[in-house]
Amino acid sequence: MSxxxxxxxxxxxxxxxxxxxxxxxxxxxxxxxVALPFGSLLLFLALWHLLAAxxxxxxxxxxxxxxxxxxxxxxxGTHGGVRGYNGTTLVEHLGISLRRIALGAGxxxxxxVVFGLLMGTVGWLRSLFEPWITFLRTLPPLAYFSLLxxxxxxxxxxxxxxxxxAAFPPVAVSTTTAVAAVPKSLTEAARALGAxxxxxxxxxxxxxxxxxxxxxxxxxxxxxxxxxxxxxxVNGLPGIGGMVKDAANYNNTPVVLxxxxxxxxxxxxxxxxxxxxxxxxxxxxxRA
Amino acid sequence: xxxxxxxxxxxxxxxxxxxxxxxxxxTHRYGRGGEAFTAVGPVDLTVPDGEFLVLVGASGCGKSTLxxxxxxxxxxxxGSVLVSGGRPRxxxxxxVVFQTPRLFPWRTVRGNIxxxxxxxxxxxxxxxxxxxxxxxxxxxxxxxxxxxxxxxxGQQQRVAIARALAAENPLLLLDEPFAALDALTRERLQExxxxxxxxxGRTTVxxxxxxxxxxxxxxxxxxxxxxxxxxALDLPITLPRGDVDAEELRGxxxxxxxxxxxxxxxxxxxxx
Numbered sequence: 100m101s102x103x104x105x106x107x108x109x110x111x112x113x114x115x116x117x118x119x120x121x122x123x124x125x126x127x128x129x130x131x132x133v134a135l136p137f138g139s140l141l142l143f144l145a146l147w148h149l150l151a152a153x154x155x156x157x158x159x160x161x162x163x164x165x166x167x168x169x170x171x172x173x174x175x176g177t178h179g180g181v182r183g184y185n186g187t188t189l190v191e192h193l194g195i196s197l198r199r200i201a202l203g204a205g206x207x208x209x210x211x212v213v214f215g216l217l218m219g220t221v222g223w224l225r226s227l228f229e230p231w232i233t234f235l236r237t238l239p240p241l242a243y244f245s246l247l248x249x250x251x252x253x254x255x256x257x258x259x260x261x262x263x264x265a266a267f268p269p270v271a272v273s274t275t276t277a278v279a280a281v282p283k284s285l286t287e288a289a290r291a292l293g294a295x296x297x298x299x300x301x302x303x304x305x306x307x308x309x310x311x312x313x314x315x316x317x318x319x320x321x322x323x324x325x326x327x328x329x330x331x332x333v334n335g336l337p338g339i340g341g342m343v344k345d346a347a348n349y350n351n352t353p354v355v356l357x358x359x360x361x362x363x364x365x366x367x368x369x370x371x372x373x374x375x376x377x378x379x380x381x382x383x384x385x386r387a
Numbered sequence: 388x389x390x391x392x393x394x395x396x397x398x399x400x401x402x403x404x405x406x407x408x409x410x411x412x413x414t415h416r417y418g419r420g421g422e423a424f425t426a427v428g429p430v431d432l433t434v435p436d437g438e439f440l441v442l443v444g445a446s447g448c449g450k451s452t453l454x455x456x457x458x459x460x461x462x463x464x465x466g467s468v469l470v471s472g473g474r475p476r477x478x479x480x481x482x483v484v485f486q487t488p489r490l491f492p493w494r495t496v497r498g499n500i501x502x503x504x505x506x507x508x509x510x511x512x513x514x515x516x517x518x519x520x521x522x523x524x525x526x527x528x529x530x531x532x533x534x535x536x537x538x539x540x541g542q543q544q545r546v547a548i549a550r551a552l553a554a555e556n557p558l559l560l561l562d563e564p565f566a567a568l569d570a571l572t573r574e575r576l577q578e579x580x581x582x583x584x585x586x587x588g589r590t591t592v593x594x595x596x597x598x599x600x601x602x603x604x605x606x607x608x609x610x611x612x613x614x615x616x617x618x619a620l621d622l623p624i625t626l627p628r629g630d631v632d633a634e635e636l637r638g639x640x641x642x643x644x645x646x647x648x649x650x651x652x653x654x655x656x657x658x659x
Contacts, residue, residue, distance in 0.1 A: 288489035291458065293478030293506035293554055302502055306493040383492035386536040 162353045167360075170353035174342075184354060185345065187337040193361055196327055196339040199255070203262025203330075204323040208316055211267045215274020215312065220304070225275060236268035240326040244333075253334040265326040266319035273315025277308035310384040313377045320373060324366045403472030404436040406557030406590035408457055413466035414615070415452050425615040426452040429466065432609065432618065436557065439584050439591045441605035443598060443649060445657035449616030450594045451486075454562050457592060458483050470558060478506065481558040482551035486566055488543035490535040496522075496546055497531040500553060507554035521549040524583060541572035548580070552587075559584070561593045565600070577603055578633045585628050598650035602626070602642060603633075608649055612656040619656035622649070 144164050150156075151163035158166070174184040174192075183189060214232070218225040240261055247257035247264075281304050289303045328340035335341020343358035377384075414428030427449035434440050442450045455461045456468050459475030470480040477483075490499050500518045509517055522528055525545040530538060535546070544564055551559060561580070565573040581604055584591045595601055601608050602624060610620035624645060626636060636642055 284485070284487065284489050285491065287460065287477075288483075288485065288491075289502075289506075290477045291460075291481075291483040291485075292503045292550060293508075298506060303491065306491070309493075381493070382534070383536070386492045386534075 159350050159352055162356070167353045167356045170351075171357045174354060174357060184342050185336055187342075189339075189342075189357065189361060192337050192339045192342045192358075193365060195337050196331065196362075197365070199258050199330065199338065200262055200320070200323050200327065203259040204266040204320055206259070207263035207266030207323070208270050208319050210263070211270025211315065211319065212274050212312060214267075214271045215308075215315075216278055216300075216304075218271070218275040219278020219281075219308070220300070225279075228271075229275070232268050232271050235264065236272065240265045241329045241332075244329055248333060257333075258330040258335070261330045262323045262326060266323045269318040269322055270312065270315040273318070274308060274312045277311035277315075278304055280311075281307045310377070310381045313373075313381060317370060317373045317377070320369060321366070324362070324369070327362060403469075405471045406436040407471060408432070408434040408440075408558065408590065408592065409467075409469040410453075410456075411467045411469075413453075413456060413463045413468055415449070415456060415461060416464040427456070427614075427616045428463075430617055434590060434592060434607075436590050437588050439581075439593065439604060439606040441601040441608045442592065442594045442611060443601045443608055443653055444596065444611035444616060445613065445653060446596060447614055448611045448657070449614050450596075450611050451562050453611070453616065454560050454592060454594050457481065457558075458560050478554075480556065481560050482554055482556045484544070484547050484551045484559070484561040484564045486563045488535075488540075488547040490543055490546055490550075492535050494535070495531065496527070496533050496535065496538065499535065499546055499550055503550040503553035509553070517553070521552055524552065524586075525549045526579060539572075541568050541576060544568065544576065545579075548576075548583075552583070557589050559589055559591045561591070563594055563596065566595075573600075574633070574637075580604065581628070581633075596653075598646050598653055601649055602645045603637065610649065610652045610656050613658075620649075620652040622652075 147161075148164050151158070151161050155161075171189070172178070173181075174189045176183070176188060183191065187195075214228060218228055243264065244257065244261055247260050251257040251260060285303050285307060286299050289299050294302065328343055331338045331340030332344055336345055339358055339361055343355050343362075346352075346354035346358065410430050410432040412429045412431055414425065414430075416423045416425045418424055430453065442453060444450045452461065456463055457470060457475060458481055459468075459470075459477045468475055473480070475481065491502065494502060497518065500521055501514055504514050504517055505511075518531070519528075522531065525548050527542060527545050527549065530542065530546075535543060538546070548561075548564070564580075565576050568576065577600060580591075580593075584604075593601075593604055595604075605624050606628065608620070608622045608624060609618055610622070611617065612619045622645075626639075626641065626645070
């Protein structure tokens with residue numbers, strides 16, 4: 100870094116300290132936000148390659164990065180008459196799974212917001228439902244997946260239900276808390292201006308609870324995402340989780356890794372989009 | 388009560404004028420049983436319409452509680468509160484300005500005014516004109532699109548005043564609205580509130596702990612005793628109103644004497 104000497108030798112340039120310092124800090128920020136994450140990724144790939152090349156473990160356990168890349172190319176298109184993985188390309192697998200998540204998490208989030216609004220405003224409803232939601236929240240999705248299969252069969256229904264049930268508690272809990280914590284000063288101010296009960300809910304309670312509800316939604320999408328492989332354990336093909344499960348059955352580690360990376364990267368992108376949405380929709384977060 | 392003549396006068400007319408306030412033997416207690424705490428009372432007070440009444444008292448004397456009773460946010464434990472001859476209802480009988488602006492941060496300055504106009508039942512087509520009018524009245528032209536956190540504390544409180552004026556209630560209640568502002572901003576806002584009250588002719592009840600503020604604003608000052616607050620002094624203020632030079636008024640001999648009298652009464656009432 101050309102700017103570091105200014106920091107390393109402050110004595111030489113004591114008279115012009117403020118200027119180089121600003122530069123150094125700007126440079127450091129860039130290093131921290133771009134170069135470090137990228138560098139760590141490269142380092143990881145290098146270590147991975149060395150580890151795989153060292154032959155400590157068999158290639159089935161730790162395939163080299165190049166093998167995973169080949170698998171990625173293979174499942175992304177048609178090669179030698181074979182289309183993607185099990186007749187479906189990676190993008191299609193991912194798309195089918197995303198649709199399941201959108202449906203399941205959508206239902207769960209909607210129900211969560213409705214329950215949160217009701218529980219946050221009506222005290223006895225909260226007492227009635229909160230223990231059940233807390234119970235549901237502590238259960239790992241796999242625990243009730245078997246039950247869902249008994250009840251709903253092995254097609255789309257249990258998968259979407261599982262994702263909905265997994266997404267529901269975080270939104271319900273965060274919305275309840277947010278609604279119950281709406282500043283009395285603001286509801287009173289609205290009433291002093293002549294707001295009806297409904298006006299207060301629409302103009303004060305909902306916008307005031309929105310930032311925390313959106314955080315709950317982000318959490319819910321995260322939970323739904325992490326339940327994806329579980330949801331697609333049974334009859335999950337086509338679907339990215341089903342692909343991982345199926346590839347694992349054949350010890351096809353490169354495809355398993357491709358699937359895991361695809362789930363992780365798409366999850367990151369969706370979380371980033373939600374974070375962005377949050378910033379646009381609630382610019383007043385932390386200003387109330 | 389020194390206000391008994393006014394009480395009789397109001398009762399004698401048969402119809403109760405809009406904006407008038409009448410407190411009959413009002414007592415307010417917080418809590419119940421052995422832990423009950425009497426914040427106010429008993430208070431008898433009649434505010435005829437058009438008056439600018441300032442309630443003064445030391446911290447914790449129950450003056451804010453009294454204002455909340457008049458606003459209809461609290462119900463008296465004993466006695467009765469009448470505004471314009473009826474029970475006070477929040478949002479209907481009076482406009483309220485609180486100690487803090489209490490603006491809605493999810494709305495811009497424009498949005499905060501508009502929501503008040505909507506609650507007041509103003510026709511949507513008239514909003515732009517009424518909004519401009521209200522903002523001009525509190526000296527906030529050109530801030531419509533600002534976010535509430537982008538404007539200063541004084542400007543925020545101005546928005547709160549404009550918002551409270553939107554419904555054109557005949558009664559305006561202000562609870563130490565300028566306590567958190569710097570001296571210069573406070574004086575300017577005092578001048579504006581005095582002007583707006585004179586201009587609109589609506590009844591105003593203003594709570595403060597500052598004798599200076601009370602004398603400058605009020606056409607009548609009521610000093611409350613230490614908790615539970617009761618009326619210790621009821622003083623008409625005859626300083627000129629309407630188009631007056633605020634600096635001249637603050638510098639006048641009469642102003643200084645009144646301020647000393649009120650400050651003395653507040654101290655005595657707090658010690659009693």
